[in-house]
Each structure stands twice: as C-alpha cells, then as structure tokens.
Amino acid sequence: MSRRGDWVYENNGGTCVAVAGADYCVVAADTRLSVGYSILTRDHSKICELADKCVLASSGFQGDIKALHKNLAARELLYQHQHNKRMSCPAMAQLLSNTLYYKRFFPYYAFNVLGGLDSEGKGCVFTYDAVGSYERTGYSAQGTGSSLIMPVLDNQLKSPSPLLLPARDAVTPLSELEAVDLVKDVFASATERDIYTGDKLEIVVINKAGTKREYIDLRKD
C-alpha cells in the first residue's frame, strides 16, 4: 500500500510450487486473487501451459503476469512456425530469463516457477527472481507462502544435497503420487498461516503421457 502517486505495482498474492521427479513434473498454484486485505476472486488460475512439456506458474502483480504469459505464448507460437516443433522446457527457461531482463529497469513484478520435462524426458524446474536470474533446481516455491513451504520441501523431498560431488540431478526420488500428496500437504499448511493463500489448489502434472490437471479445495478464510 503506497501513498506515492507514481507507485504502479500491487501484489495480488498467492503461492506457486513446482517439483521435478525422474520422469514427471508437478506444478501447482493456489487460485486466490487478493488486493490489500480483500479477496478479488477465489477462482483465478496462475498457471499457463506454454508448450506441451512446459508449464509456467507465476505469482505477484497479475497485470504484469498476464502480459508476461501473453508475451511468452506469442513467442512460443512464433518458434513453432519457424522451427516446426514446440519449444523445449530449457529453451523456454532461457527465453523467460531474457524476457524478464529485457525490462530490467521497469521490471515485471512476477515471481516465476517454470516446470516441465527436458529433452531427455526427465523432470526439470527453473526458478526465477523478478529480473530474470534463474537456476535449474529439483523443486521450488515462489510467492507469499514460499518461505513457509521451502523448508518443508527441503526436509521431505529427499533430494540429493547440492553440495555433493560429483554434481548430481536434484530431482526427487519420490514417485508421482507421493510428490502430489506432498504438494497438497504443504499447500494445506501454507493456507493455515498465510492470508493470501487459499480457496483452491490447481495441480498440473506433466509426464510422458501428457498433462493432467486436478483441483483441490483449500480453506476459504
């Protein structure tokens, strides 16, 4: 909440999570849209399917997020026309980073998590800051509930430590069902303590068979 006449952003709240497995990726986000202490809607999707194996979830200022998703979807369509194939997840990851840095001095107020399958069919998750700094990880959370969720993912996903040598993939050894259950659990916990997270949880699971979508009710208070 800013009294300045030139403050052009607002935070619409919400939390996004992505978890990568050996041959699947789970991307989830709540569906609540808030401004200040009010709820604008309980039914707003923060997830955008950019390509058949690439899904983006973003939390932050929804005006910028809508513009960003539209921009990326258009670029993906152009890529399809020029290369006769859909964009891979690592390619989209680089494109997203460049798109965000393009507006380095008037940023997109968007906190992104990109999830999908890489060219070998393994799960991949890319996590971003608002100006495009990114990293491939095994799992990530962004948004108002991220600080509540990350420690639990660290503890429960049994991913190999990033400090081990030789460097190994950070994907979780858990099965798809276990990962989805864990995501539902962490969102239930975040909903209890974060006022901006709740209403419904949208879960998208990407594996070699395709993309599946599921909705779970969360607390509405």
Added chain:
Amino acid sequence: MSIFEYNGSAVVAMVGKNCFAIASDRRLGVQLQTVATDFQRAFKIHDKLYIGLSGLATDAQTLYQRLVFRHKLYQLREERDMKPQTFASLVSALLYEKRFGPYFCQPVIAGLGDNDEPFICTMDCLGAKELAKDFVVSGTASESLYGACESMYKPGMEPEELFETISQALLASVDRDCLSGWGGYVLLVTPTEVQERVLKGRMD
C-alpha cells in the same frame, strides 16, 4: 534494516502429551558476521517453566535477568513457584511498561501448569499475548517455522516423537534463514524429567 534482524534468532515451542518442548538456534551475529555459535536463547525460570527470547540479544539477556529477579522475589514472598499463566502476564506487563521505548524481543513461554498441563504462549515486543494449543514460533526464521511446524505437528505426541518433530522443524527452518542456525538447542520437559540436547545441523 530492522532492529529485530540485527542478531538473528529462531525460537519455537511445541505441546505434546503431558509434555512440551522448547528449542532455539545457537547463532549470535552482528548483521552478516557470526560472533558466537553457542549463544543461549532459551532459559529456565524454574523446573517447569522456560522462556525463549528472540530478537535483539542484549534485550533478551536484560529481560531474562529482570524476569529471574522478579521470579525470585515472588518465590520469597509466596513460597512457591510461579504458574506459567501468571508468568506470562508478568512478562506482558514488563514489556508494556516500556510501551514507547520497547525491549526488542519476542518471548516464547512454555511451562507445565496445574496438573502438569502444558502451556505455551508467545507475545510481540509490546506484550500482546497470544496463547496457542499447538505451537508458537518467533525470530527471523518465523515464517519458515510457521510452515514447517504447521506441516509436521500433530496433537498428542509422546516425548520422543515430539523431540524428533521439533528438531526437524527447527533445523529445516533455520537452513532457509541466513541469520539463524549453527545448530540447535532443544529442551524437552515432562512432569518427571528435563532432557537437554544440542543438535548438529548445517554449520553456516
């Protein structure tokens, strides 16, 4: 930069079946530099009452000294130990006395009351009490602690399981906070005994 983030701290207390646990991290820093790795933040008031103080370390120590003084006077006059609920009111009053120049501390109080009923509460730096039935958290890692405790806690845990749960919640949370960590210190209190353990976590 907030005064509450000057030293860095993490304190948590949880209720189990006829027992409670209180845990804290061990780092003392001066902004980004670590100055001590064995700093005590959870203190004993009497055998069945403990207080953890997060926030500015100097205020935590001063407040602890004042509280021990007040409790000793109470013991002399009343010839008994203070109940946790009474002690919580005392802490609240002491903090509110400094309403316009507060102690920069957030206390977490845990004790066994009448019939060895576990009692936990927390308050802000001005003394606003908040009772809880399950767990209370405070410090720079409080958001992470909320998430971890909410996921890992279940009611009616036995002492061994409670110890495991509070330790995992503390270590997972401080690992995501650069200002707290360097191990953990857990006190598990039952009506018959007190167990003190030092946890080894990521030493950074």
